[in-house]
Amino acid sequence: MTDSTVKIVVVYQSLLGIYGDQGNAKVLHKRLAWRGIDSEVAFVEPGEALPADGAVYLLGGGEDNAQTTAVRELKKDGSLFTALDAGAVLFAVCAGYQICGHTFTIGENDEVREGLGLLDVTTRRGTRRAVGEILTRWTKPDGTTSLITGFENHGGFTTLGPDAAPLAQVEVGVGNADDGTEGAVQGRVIGTYPHGPVLARNPELADHVLSLALGRDLEPLPGPQAEHDGLRAERIAFVRR
Amino acid sequence: MVGDAAALASRVMGKGSGASIRGQLLTRIDPDAFAELVKGRRIVAVSGTNGKTTSTHFVAAALRQALGRDAARLVHNADGANLHYGIASALAKARKADLAVLETDERVVADLLEHGRPEVLVLLNFSRDQLDRNHEIKFLGRDWRNALERAGASGPVVIANADDPLVTWAAEKARKVIWVDTATTWNADAAMCPACGAMLTRAGASGAWDCPDCDLTRHPADYAVEGAAIRLPDGRLVEPRLNVPGSFNVANAAMALAATAELGVDADTALIGFRTVKAPAGRFSIGTFGDTRARLILSKNPAGWAESLPLLATDPCVLMIDSVAADGKDVSWLWDVEFEQLRGKHVVASGPRAYDLAVRLTYAEVEHEVIVDLDAALKSVAGKADPVDVIATYTPFQKLLKTAGLR
Numbered sequence: 001m002t003d004s005t006v007k008i009v010v011v012y013q014s015l016l017g018i019y020g021d022q023g024n025a026k027v028l029h030k031r032l033a034w035r036g037i038d039s040e041v042a043f044v045e046p047g048e049a050l051p052a053d054g055a056v057y058l059l060g061g062g063e064d065n066a067q068t069t070a071v072r073e074l075k076k077d078g079s080l081f082t083a084l085d086a087g088a089v090l091f092a093v094c095a096g097y098q099i100c101g102h103t104f105t106i107g108e109n110d111e112v113r114e115g116l117g118l119l120d121v122t123t124r125r126g127t128r129r130a131v132g133e134i135l136t137r138w139t140k141p142d143g144t145t146s147l148i149t150g151f152e153n154h155g156g157f158t159t160l161g162p163d164a165a166p167l168a169q170v171e172v173g174v175g176n177a178d179d180g181t182e183g184a185v186q187g188r189v190i191g192t193y194p195h196g197p198v199l200a201r202n203p204e205l206a207d208h209v210l211s212l213a214l215g216r217d218l219e220p221l222p223g224p225q226a227e228h229d230g231l232r233a234e235r236i237a238f239v240r241r
Numbered sequence: 242m243v244g245d246a247a248a249l250a251s252r253v254m255g256k257g258s259g260a261s262i263r264g265q266l267l268t269r270i271d272p273d274a275f276a277e278l279v280k281g282r283r284i285v286a287v288s289g290t291n292g293k294t295t296s297t298h299f300v301a302a303a304l305r306q307a308l309g310r311d312a313a314r315l316v317h318n319a320d321g322a323n324l325h326y327g328i329a330s331a332l333a334k335a336r337k338a339d340l341a342v343l344e345t346d347e348r349v350v351a352d353l354l355e356h357g358r359p360e361v362l363v364l365l366n367f368s369r370d371q372l373d374r375n376h377e378i379k380f381l382g383r384d385w386r387n388a389l390e391r392a393g394a395s396g397p398v399v400i401a402n403a404d405d406p407l408v409t410w411a412a413e414k415a416r417k418v419i420w421v422d423t424a425t426t427w428n429a430d431a432a433m434c435p436a437c438g439a440m441l442t443r444a445g446a447s448g449a450w451d452c453p454d455c456d457l458t459r460h461p462a463d464y465a466v467e468g469a470a471i472r473l474p475d476g477r478l479v480e481p482r483l484n485v486p487g488s489f490n491v492a493n494a495a496m497a498l499a500a501t502a503e504l505g506v507d508a509d510t511a512l513i514g515f516r517t518v519k520a521p522a523g524r525f526s527i528g529t530f531g532d533t534r535a536r537l538i539l540s541k542n543p544a545g546w547a548e549s550l551p552l553l554a555t556d557p558c559v560l561m562i563d564s565v566a567a568d569g570k571d572v573s574w575l576w577d578v579e580f581e582q583l584r585g586k587h588v589v590a591s592g593p594r595a596y597d598l599a600v601r602l603t604y605a606e607v608e609h610e611v612i613v614d615l616d617a618a619l620k621s622v623a624g625k626a627d628p629v630d631v632i633a634t635y636t637p638f639q640k641l642l643k644t645a646g647l648r
Contacts, residue, residue, distance in 0.1 A: 023576025
């Protein structure tokens with residue numbers, strides 16, 4: 001490891017990792033390695049000190065009680081906030097997305113819990129559980145659009161405040177549920193519902209996260225693209241039929 | 242403890258033979274049939290996420306061994322149909338069988354406890370499975386716990402996996418528990434205390450776990466898996482020498498030994514029975530597909546794949562993934578399984594979700610090709626290994642059994 005090694009931090013995999021979301025770290029790590037860029041993946045569990053020098057922090061999906069524990073531990077630790085102030089990227093999926101907001105609810109009695117306050121969103125229990133394939137249209141920084149394919153499984157509906165912008169528009173599925181939007185972006189914090197894991201099914205989104213973290217564009221990766229194209233074509237056709 | 246077959250037969254004969262379970266023959270299974278059919282029999286039930294079918298086959302084989310020529314008194318839903326209908330269907334075909342060994346889906350345990358009053362309930366493990374349907378496995382654990390509490394003094398003796406915190410929490414409401422140290426290695430689905438939500442602490446690889454905030458803790462084991470052997474309560478170490486592979490099946494055998502001991506079957510007799518189990522409901526069976534012979538391994542969830550991948554002995558090997566309801570619609574779990582261990586082999590990715598697997602294998606840097614069609618995938622490996630190892634999720638596994646005439 002050198003000073004230039006890119007650190008990818010998987011935050012509390014044992015709490016927020018029940019839907020394969022650690023795959024997002026594998027994808028980021030390999031897409032850097034295939035470009036000759038050194039990176040390391042750090043798995044940090046509650047009770048362990050979170051590194052403050054990560055380039056990308058990843059949060060995944062999990063159960064209600066795990067969300068509460070994760071918020072408590074992250075606030076106690078503090079390093080995630082330090083790292084974000086220093087320019088790190090946070091990519092949060094599903095339950096991890098929800099805890100980035102101001103509040104979310106847990107349980108059948110809708111107990112309101114404080115989130116991390118990193119995204120101007122609030123989440124409450126929805127009228128139905130959103131379970132199934134989701135397809136959204138993401139407008140990339142250059143103004144062009146790309147489809148995001150994934151599998152959503154959440155009971156919460158999310159409302160965006162003025163400081164957060166949606167990540168994408170829903171074509172098939174539920175997403176944030178109120179207004180046809182999916183996910184939220186605020187500065188260098190990205191929240192989204194789809195698993196898949198989402199970065200494995202959407203390599204352009206993976207490279208966008210890496211570009212944000214490195215502060216520069218990355219050249220395309222033709223090698224694994226054929227495999228991604230096969231998967232995306234199959235999933236997009238499945239969800240549209 | 243009753244050892245020989247005749248003694249067991251006479252003991253078992255004592256209650257529930259014939260009369261109480263006689264009823265009018267059903268031409269079809271009506272909704273109340275389950276409750277009626279499970280009444281009046283002596284029942285050993287087996288539940289949990291993984292290992293139900295094989296463990297149930299172990300228990301049934303041991304009881305048959307002990308019953309000898311009275312083995313017809315035993316009924317067993319051997320095909321793995323473990324929901325209300327499957328159980329009722331098996332029982333309806335054996336109205337005079339007074340001894341039932343029932344593989345029981347996790348969601349059916351509470352109903353079976355209420356209506357069937359099993360004598361012995363084996364609780365193997367809990368891990369995430371089909372999350373598109375069972376959003377939180379803790380709900381299932383709570384269901385078991387409440388049902389055991391309601392059953393109270395008339396409830397079963399529970400054979401419980403001491404390594405599993407959620408099983409432990411559920412089993413603590415049973416009137417009597419036999420604890421088994423199963424040497425479980427998969428604990429990715431048991432980070433938090435099911436009782437209070439605190440983070441569990443774990444002592445290295447020993448399986449010992451504890452809740453720092455409440456009373457829940459690992460119980461001292463009555464039976465223990467030690468490598469390929471099983472330590473009995475009397476201190477004796479027995480070698481199961483099973484005819485099904487995998488360390489997880491030694492754990493299943495330990496659970497089954499504890500269960501059959503409750504019915505008076507001695508360990509040596511039980512083990513003779515266990516060794517007759519070779520392809521429970523088609524698992525580990527060898528099928529012929531044109532010019533290809535294949536050993537068929539079923540895996541349904543990340544814990545199951547973690548156990549079965551090390552069994553892959555051939556190069557090439559074939560992995561088949563589907564995602565209809567019976568498989569779980571979300572295949573994200575592919576990323577929680579260490580496919581990296583297959584580096585150096587050629588993997589044929591097959592089934593409707595072969596492309597998901599192909600992307601996973603790309604990132605694991607495992608050499609592979611995609612052949613979505615199951616038959617074509619098997620044809621492609623003809624002559625390259627005999628038999629070639631195949632791991633499949635539920636739906637393709639059932640298709641292979643059917644194609645090979647194994648069911």
